[in-house]
Amino acid sequence: xxxxxxxxxxxxxxxxxxxxxxxxxxxxxxxxxxxxxxxxxxxxxxxxxxxxxxxxxxxxxxxxxxxxxxxxxxxxxxxxxxxxxxxxxxxxxxxxxxxxxxxxxxxxxxxxxxxxxxxxxxxxxxxxxxxxxxxxxxxxxxxxxxxxxxxxxxxxxxxxxxxxxxxxxxxxxxxxxxxxxxxxxxxxxxxxxxxxxxxxxxxxxxxxxxxxxxxxxxxxxxxxxxxxxxxxxxxxxxxxxxxxxxxxxxxxxxxxxxxxxxxxxxxxx
Amino acid sequence: xxxxxxxxxxxxxxxxxxxxxxxxxxxxxxxxxxxxxxxxxxxxxxxxxxxxxxxxxxxxxxxxxxxxxxxxxxxxxxxxxxxxxxxxxxxxxxxxxxxxxxxxxxxxxxxxxxxxxxxxxxxxxxxxxxxxxxxxxxxxxxxxxxxxxxxxxxxxxxxxxxxxxxxxxxxxxxxxxxxxxxxxxxxxxxxxxxxxxxxxxxxxxxxxxxxxxxxxxxxxxxxxxxxxxxxxxxxxxxxxxxxxxxxxxxxxxxxxxxxxxxxxxxxxxxxxxxxxxxxxxxxxxxxxxxxxxxxxxxxxxxxx
Ligand SMILES: Nc1ncnc2c1ncn2[C@@H]1O[C@H](COP(=O)(O)OP(=O)(O)OP(=O)(O)O)[C@@H](O)[C@H]1O
Ligand SMILES: [Mg+2]
Numbered sequence: 108x109x110x111x112x113x114x115x116x117x118x119x120x121x122x123x124x125x126x127x128x129x130x131x132x133x134x135x136x137x138x139x140x141x142x143x144x145x146x147x148x149x150x151x152x153x154x155x156x157x158x159x160x161x162x163x164x165x166x167x168x169x170x171x172x173x174x175x176x177x178x179x180x181x182x183x184x185x186x187x188x189x190x191x192x193x194x195x196x197x198x199x200x201x202x203x204x205x206x207x208x209x210x211x212x213x214x215x216x217x218x219x220x221x222x223x224x225x226x227x228x229x230x231x232x233x234x235x236x237x238x239x240x241x242x243x244x245x246x247x248x249x250x251x252x253x254x255x256x257x258x259x260x261x262x263x264x265x266x267x268x269x270x271x272x273x274x275x276x277x278x279x280x281x282x283x284x285x286x287x288x289x290x291x292x293x294x295x296x297x298x299x300x301x302x303x304x305x306x307x308x309x310x311x312x313x314x315x316x317x318x319x320x321x322x323x324x325x326x327x328x329x330x331x332x333x334x335x336x337x338x339x340x341x342x343x344x345x346x347x348x349x350x351x352x353x354x355x356x357x358x359x360x361x362x363x364x365x366x367x368x369x370x371x372x373x374x375x376x
Numbered sequence: 377x378x379x380x381x382x383x384x385x386x387x388x389x390x391x392x393x394x395x396x397x398x399x400x401x402x403x404x405x406x407x408x409x410x411x412x413x414x415x416x417x418x419x420x421x422x423x424x425x426x427x428x429x430x431x432x433x434x435x436x437x438x439x440x441x442x443x444x445x446x447x448x449x450x451x452x453x454x455x456x457x458x459x460x461x462x463x464x465x466x467x468x469x470x471x472x473x474x475x476x477x478x479x480x481x482x483x484x485x486x487x488x489x490x491x492x493x494x495x496x497x498x499x500x501x502x503x504x505x506x507x508x509x510x511x512x513x514x515x516x517x518x519x520x521x522x523x524x525x526x527x528x529x530x531x532x533x534x535x536x537x538x539x540x541x542x543x544x545x546x547x548x549x550x551x552x553x554x555x556x557x558x559x560x561x562x563x564x565x566x567x568x569x570x571x572x573x574x575x576x577x578x579x580x581x582x583x584x585x586x587x588x589x590x591x592x593x594x595x596x597x598x599x600x601x602x603x604x605x606x607x608x609x610x611x612x613x614x615x616x617x618x619x620x621x622x623x624x625x626x627x628x629x630x631x632x633x634x635x636x637x638x639x640x641x642x643x644x645x646x647x648x649x650x651x652x653x654x655x656x657x658x659x660x661x662x663x664x665x666x667x668x669x670x671x672x673x674x675x676x677x678x679x680x
Binding site for chain 1: 580581582583584585586599600602603604605620
């Protein structure tokens, strides 16, 4: 059984691509055949963060336009077995992705035995973001602890409930998960950021995890090696927790308060 | 799953249940022609000063964007009388589209404007359908030509077409056609009071950008109405959760309609056209369980 998971947010720059790279890597490390698709046409980010930009020959749009076979465009990760990347193209044509083409490729990936198809959405709530979510079975909504990000996430949750294949065909609702990223307990304490509790109250969806604000993220994306691969960092631990939780294991929530093992951890664990 | 219904405009309903579809469904048929029209906003022009029209429209749209953005609109020229002939129709269409409205047809088109109307790709609305929509039969009242057949229930206060619009005078009037009009042979009294319909019940959060409209009905929401969302009912609105977005009760003019909510954090509350914006809500009601109702034509808030 394949699962199509969209990583989406509405607001830009909140950590979708970082999350896509880390979660795809983490799931693949657990032995599941996984592909991360970059839906951010025109920008090409995921391949950089995953360190395979030099190996891009064909891309998602080439495959949709039948200029290349899917196998030619898929990049196999050099570090992690079972991990593949389908890069975005640098074409300026925002309409390059159409539902038929995307649907055909997702179907083909399922036929190839991919268990997890991770869709890295572009920012916004327009066509590009809607394409990325259209075929999703599940959604990880990436949110930063600030009002504008929460509002955008709320809008995206509305779209997930209305503008997706499942919604249109009357299928079961897309399962949604909240991932709070760039979280800084210190700033929450100072009242400069919304708390986990605030965000949960506003969005009302289950918490998948909290990723702390950390310099390790920038360093690892500069290296082209997802943070999750260096288990010594907070971020890696946080993303590992998220992966295990996502795959069904119980993990207490961490990184919510300055000291570890927090009350919130037990509340939402 | 019970996602909110497709966006339906409350300012709605030239519900012309015209001739039953002449095309009976047969296996081979590629489509049905239905003589019904779901819901439609009628823009009844009262001025040919298009700058004024556009300016006032933008104000209206800014107040209730989700009701109007991308809404199909029927333009009624009936109230313009002889002035209609002088209307720069192409300009009007451009103005409407720049306001993100979608003009689809025009009613009460003087002969001289038929060309511009069809050139602009709009339909010419046929009077018989309007007559039915009003429930007045096919025969128009003698004075219909001056006010147009699409009178709303607020028609009594209409100003003459020739009046120069002062700042106070509404330019374009967005009508709620069909509000009081029987939608067909079965329609009787306003169905807000229909005993068996039961209220519309929503049990999932209403998210930013979503609109829920309980037409001719009460609305019960059992989950938060979030910032940027809108819940609208022709009857009462009950929200057993925080109201962070906008709520509109009595959307078609029912003055007795009320809004009840468990936790008031609203961006706007409106009843029958009167409204209160977030910043006008007295601090003592913030976060409180309240009801909102009309008193002397204005919205009042009271703790529950
Ligand atoms: N947990 C974190 N701590 C610190 N910095 C972070 C964290 N997560 C992401 N960032 C940084 O935020 C920036 C945006 O991240 P990313 O590209 O993943 O966001 P995005 O949502 O994909 O953006 P876009 O909307 O442009 O696609 C990057 O510079 C990244 O290094
Ligand atoms: Mg990105």
